[in-house]
Amino acid sequence: MDNIFLWIAITLGAMVGLVSVVGIVSIYLERKISAFMQDRLGPMEVGFGSLVNAIAGKEVLREGRIGLAQSLADGLKLLQKEDIIPDGADKFLFKLAPMIVFAGTFSTFAALPLAEYFIPADVNIGLFYILAISSFGVSGILMAGWSSNNKWGLLGSLRSTAQMVSYEIPVGVSLVSIVMLTGTLSMKGIVVAQEGWFWNWHLFGAVGHHGLIGFVLLPMMVINFIAYFIGSLAETNRAPFDIPEAESELVAGYHTEYTGMRFAIFFLAEYGAIFVGNAIAVALFLGGWYSGIPAIDQANIPGIAPLVFILKTFVLIFVVMWIRWTLPRLRVDQLMTLCWKYLIPFTLFTFFSVAIYKVFIV
Amino acid sequence: MSYFGDIAKAVSTISTGMKITFAHFKNVGKNKGTFTTQYPKETLTAPAFSRQQLHNNIDDCIGCKKCAMACPVDCIDIVTVKAGADELSDCSDGTKRRLHLTVYDIDMAKCMFCGLCTYPCPTHCLTINDDHNFIKFERSELKYKFSAYSPEDVVRIEKEAAEREVIAKAEKAAKAKAKAEAAAKKKAAEVAKAKAEAEKVETAPEPEKTEPKAKTEPVAKTQVEQVVEVKKEEVKLPVAEAKENEAKAEEIKPTEDASKEANSDNETKES
Numbered sequence: 001m002d003n004i005f006l007w008i009a010i011t012l013g014a015m016v017g018l019v020s021v022v023g024i025v026s027i028y029l030e031r032k033i034s035a036f037m038q039d040r041l042g043p044m045e046v047g048f049g050s051l052v053n054a055i056a057g058k059e060v061l062r063e064g065r066i067g068l069a070q071s072l073a074d075g076l077k078l079l080q081k082e083d084i085i086p087d088g089a090d091k092f093l094f095k096l097a098p099m100i101v102f103a104g105t106f107s108t109f110a111a112l113p114l115a116e117y118f119i120p121a122d123v124n125i126g127l128f129y130i131l132a133i134s135s136f137g138v139s140g141i142l143m144a145g146w147s148s149n150n151k152w153g154l155l156g157s158l159r160s161t162a163q164m165v166s167y168e169i170p171v172g173v174s175l176v177s178i179v180m181l182t183g184t185l186s187m188k189g190i191v192v193a194q195e196g197w198f199w200n201w202h203l204f205g206a207v208g209h210h211g212l213i214g215f216v217l218l219p220m221m222v223i224n225f226i227a228y229f230i231g232s233l234a235e236t237n238r239a240p241f242d243i244p245e246a247e248s249e250l251v252a253g254y255h256t257e258y259t260g261m262r263f264a265i266f267f268l269a270e271y272g273a274i275f276v277g278n279a280i281a282v283a284l285f286l287g288g289w290y291s292g293i294p295a296i297d298q299a300n301i302p303g304i305a306p307l308v309f310i311l312k313t314f315v316l317i318f319v320v321m322w323i324r325w326t327l328p329r330l331r332v333d334q335l336m337t338l339c340w341k342y343l344i345p346f347t348l349f350t351f352f353s354v355a356i357y358k359v360f361i362v
Numbered sequence: 363m364s365y366f367g368d369i370a371k372a373v374s375t376i377s378t379g380m381k382i383t384f385a386h387f388k389n390v391g392k393n394k395g396t397f398t399t400q401y402p403k404e405t406l407t408a409p410a411f412s413r414q415q416l417h418n419n420i421d422d423c424i425g426c427k428k429c430a431m432a433c434p435v436d437c438i439d440i441v442t443v444k445a446g447a448d449e450l451s452d453c454s455d456g457t458k459r460r461l462h463l464t465v466y467d468i469d470m471a472k473c474m475f476c477g478l479c480t481y482p483c484p485t486h487c488l489t490i491n492d493d494h495n496f497i498k499f500e501r502s503e504l505k506y507k508f509s510a511y512s513p514e515d516v517v518r519i520e521k522e523a524a525e526r527e528v529i530a531k532a533e534k535a536a537k538a539k540a541k542a543e544a545a546a547k548k549k550a551a552e553v554a555k556a557k558a559e560a561e562k563v564e565t566a567p568e569p570e571k572t573e574p575k576a577k578t579e580p581v582a583k584t585q586v587e588q589v590v591e592v593k594k595e596e597v598k599l600p601v602a603e604a605k606e607n608e609a610k611a612e613e614i615k616p617t618e619d620a621s622k623e624a625n626s627d628n629e630t631k632e633s
């Protein structure tokens with residue numbers, strides 16, 4: 001029994017660490033990337049040099065040149081901020097909402113296959129679990145908007161809910177195609193199915209496993225991947241689907257009334273959700289922890305597998321940010337049009353194609 | 363087919379946009395890639411003729427207060443004290459300076475950088491330059507003091523000015539006295555003359571046409587002599603009286619001094 005508790009403690013600690021680190025790194029990247037795309041430099045002042053100097057009280061390291069510690073400094077700042085709960089708020093729900101949103105994101109990390117030997121919980125319904133839990137956060141968002149007793153908050157959370165409910169469908173359907181192909185819901189099983197050269201990845205139709213006939217799958221999988229990617233953008237409230245927190249219309253959407261650490265938790269959860277969304281894309285379409293070249297995977301370099309996985313995820317996160325700083329926000333009707341008229345028909349088409357392939361060809 | 367046409371259009375427009383942002387992303391740090399400056403470490407020079415900060419070359423300021431009157435928001439505060447003769451050097455352009463500037467403050471927190479104050483300045487000592495680096499933590503720090511005098515200097519200058527004022531007053535009083543005396547003497551002389559004439563009229567009423575002229579001449583001479591004497595007295599008097607006054611002023615203490623200073627201030631302001 002002792003071992004189990006130890007295992008739980010270690011896993012929890014590691015996961016909390018991972019979520020925070022991922023959040024902090026993503027926020028830093030977001031700020032830098034947005035700055036670069038807008039011909040700015042972004043955070044430049046707060047580096048680890050200045051942190052060390054501040055702690056030591058004298059010049060130990062050269063001042064930070066690229067603002068590496070900016071997110072840490074912001075976190076410290078948010079920690080010191082006053083925690084304001086509006087008078088008219090539903091206090092219990094108001095306090096509960098950020099926890100639920102964070103828990104929704106945090107729990108999904110449990111089933112992420114960072115490496116063959118590093119899956120906190122390799123359940124046989126891993127994918128199903130992730131989809132279910134990540135949608136759980138939306139109730140937190142609705143709670144936040146409702147309990148704030150603020151019209152912007154409420155509007156933002158309503159939009160968020162409408163968006164998430166709609167986009168669950170294309171996301172789910174596009175993932176079901178993969179499940180059909182591999183015949184398993186276990187995240188580990190899905191990744192292992194893509195072992196070997198990069199053309200074994202599902203994005204490229206898993207040609208290696210299916211032979212030349214696999215090329216039939218390639219366009220299907222590309223469509224699936226794009227549909228999933230767009231859907232995950234919408235589910236994580238990222239631009240161009242950020243109407244739940246559209247600054248120019250809704251101030252800040254569902255977290256308008258939140259301050260200090262509660263706000264920071266929303267923020268962390270948002271970036272955690274982006275990481276999870278892209279991690280699923282990596283695991284399901286981009287070969288998970290396999291680098292795509294068998295020699296590297298078989299070289300047994302310690303830690304290479306999680307590194308490859310996280311690297312791939314961050315490449316996708318870069319694309320997410322790139323899209324955010326390029327495209328303007330969609331209107332609500334355009335959002336629904338994109339989902340119901342474009343994504344759902346396409347994913348249904350690929351779903352049936354893959355089904356036919358699975359039944360008649362393989 | 364507009365359904366697939368729309369998709370194609372979306373793909374092409376999105377890729378165009380993404381290409382543009384990526385080009386900007388790539389160019390960061392290169393020449394013309396970044397348009398911001400790291401402010402405290404790098405600064406841009408302000409455009410030519412930009413109005414940023416007022417500077418007064420106090421050695422050239424004659425304290426005419428034309429700038430303070432031109433300012434629409436009253437942010438220039440000037441207090442002047444009359445200077446003694448040759449106490450101040452001339453301006454660089456040769457204009458005489460007659461006033462000590464004990465206070466010359468410009469409140470840059472109120473200033474709206476219109477530059478109107480710089481135009482009327484007769485000696486061109488008040489200028490507005492392009493130095494925009496004057497960040498302060500307190501609003502009161504934005505009050506720029508241009509006066510060259512320390513508080514002790516100001517006290518000394520005001521005291522000296524008050525003393526000079528006293529001397530000047532004494533001089534005035536002496537002059538008035540001398541004038542009065544002269545006038546009295548003149549009157550006495552006239553009276554004497556009238557008497558003499560009357561006597562003459564009594565003694566010799568007949569030779570009227572020639573004699574009065576001859577007799578008036580000596581009277582006129584005596585008048586001139588008297589004036590000269592009075593002037594000599596004037597020169598002597600002030601010193602003595604000033605000494606007396608000084609002693610008095612020291613006895614009577616600050617209350618009177620202050621009132622005198624206030625008087626002198628008022629006078630300078632009126633001037």
Ligand code: SF4
Pocket residue numbers: 416432433434435436437438468472473474475476477478479480
């Ligand atoms: S620049 Fe304008 S506002 Fe400022 S001190 Fe001169 S006249 Fe006044």
Ligand code: SF4
Pocket residue numbers: 418422423424425426427428429430440482483484485486487488
């Ligand atoms: S106008 Fe020029 S000379 Fe006159 S008080 Fe102002 S700064 Fe001095």
